[in-house]
Amino acid sequence: MSIQLSPLNEQQLNALTSLTAGLNREQLLWINGYFQGFLASSGTTQQVVKSQPKSDKQLKILYGTHTGRSKIIAGKLAGKLANRGVEVVSVALDDYKTRQLISETNVVFIVSTHGEGEPPAMAEDFHGFITGKRSPKLPNLNYSVVALGDRSYKFFCKTGIDIDQALEKSGANSILPILTLDVDFDEEVDRWIADFTDVFAEIPTDNTPSNIQNSTENIENYTRKNPFLATVVDKVKITGRDSDKEVYHVELSLEGSGITYEPGDSVGILANNPPQLVDDILNHLGFDGTESVTIKDGVFSLLEALSNHLEITVINRDVIQKYQAKTGNNELHKVIENEELLDRYLYGNDVLDLLEDFPFSFSAQDLADVLRAFPARLYSISSSQAAVGDEVHITVSTVRYSNKGRLRGGACSTYLADRIEIDSQVTVFIEKNPAFKLPENEETPVILIGAGTGVAPYRAFLQQREANNQKGKTWLFFGERRFHSDFLYQVEWQKLLKEGYLEKIDVAFSRDQEEKIYVQTRLIEKQKEVFEWLKNGANIYLCGDMKQMAHDVQNTLLRIFETQGGLTEEKALEYLKTLKKEKRFQTDVY
Known part of the structure; x- marks a missing residue:
């Protein structure tokens, strides 16, 4: 290697040459693994360390750090394991998608404790997840925890201890007991890495903890007649203080049910009366x-x-x-x-x-x-199972009104708004909707039109695309009353725009100005581009109020077909029918 082609200066190159002179193959392999591990601990937040081709065994290292020490330990462990035939992936906890945990097999958690028992910033979300109500059962997981702390503080290594206890509670299988480290830990870490490497090397590649239940024979089929009792894990009002609407985002746990659903499906809720x-x-x-x-x-x-x-x-x-x-x-x-x-x-x-x-x-x-039997109320699902796992999310607009001097309310919406809280249990089932689905071809452009809670299934659609890393052309039209109080899921749309999963968004807030502006107004404004998308094979989706919004949007689309396509009224209607027949125009109206 010439000095001109090397990124090292002459002094560094001479030192490296001196270091490697006379080393045998085993020693060179060790140094190779060490430097790969060192590389994993610097620069990027995720690094794959290639192992020598000795086994199919893999390990993920998840680290959370305030000063960088957890990251350094992750690098050392990765280097050591690489020399034993293990492929290691190191990921910062703030870059890790928590829902992946249920599918992991071998994970080491290396995390420090900051201040008085607090997790470092990069581990806050994961700590809240694994110790909270959303923490899943993890019988397939082999794990170990390395906890860093300072004995001068009252809550020594609390973050790591919390994570270890939560994993034990989840049914995960401990490879080695938790290692708690004080500020001076180099020798302890080296011993632990050696011990862990030896123990981990003995675990069979196809190891399955003895308490795993792989059989699905006993999974019950939950239906409208045999619903599931789901636990409320989160409930938050998502309209602002000044809004004249009351909309809640509700998250329900399906853990243990075996229930599956797809974006576009609905969840049925059996409520009780006021x-x-x-x-x-x-x-x-x-x-x-x-x-x-x-x-x-x-x-x-x-x-x-x-x-x-x-x-x-x-x-x-x-x-x-x-x-x-x-x-x-x-x-x-x-x-x-x-x-x-x-x-x-x-x-x-x-x-x-x-x-x-x-x-x-x-x-x-x-x-x-x-009187008639109390029917279930159906809500469009506002989550993708690929993103949220054993949960289902719904977006609920509370119905309240006064008539004859008496306050009234929708049976199910007021039940969810007034009479259920976090940890309450709600009786649910899934209603499949094969007529409202994303196109099979992920390259197909989609135009999503919704007003109010009609945006719910589009949140599910985009979660699905994000989970599958599908960045196809997606255009959202959303309408509500006021920007500052009624822009449902605004932060999520902005994030999806920034990351490229959502290409365009056009919004209409009817009460923010004297002249009423609705989604159909925005469609007319962008009619040329809308028709271009259609000519390029786009699918259109419409979700919302059947009597007014859906009717007005369909009439607007017919006008666009006439104007941009040069079609007669009759031919425009025929074109709309063709789009429906080809499942390129799908509706979910209520």
């Missing part, structure tokens, strides 16, 4: 709730039936017709016969209104016979 409305109905009829009634689901007390099994927050045509047949009320018969009056009465009224407006001396069983 307790105040139940009490008002019982009081109005003079019942105490202990009366026994027989319904489709079985025999229950009236209180239990009204609370959990019968629909009382809304009424429909069938309920009104049964009510009229039971009571023989002539005034109600007039309402039923007049389509306009019936539509007006159905909007915003509940079972208590029916009882008050058209009184009748009901028995408990009479009332139960009139």
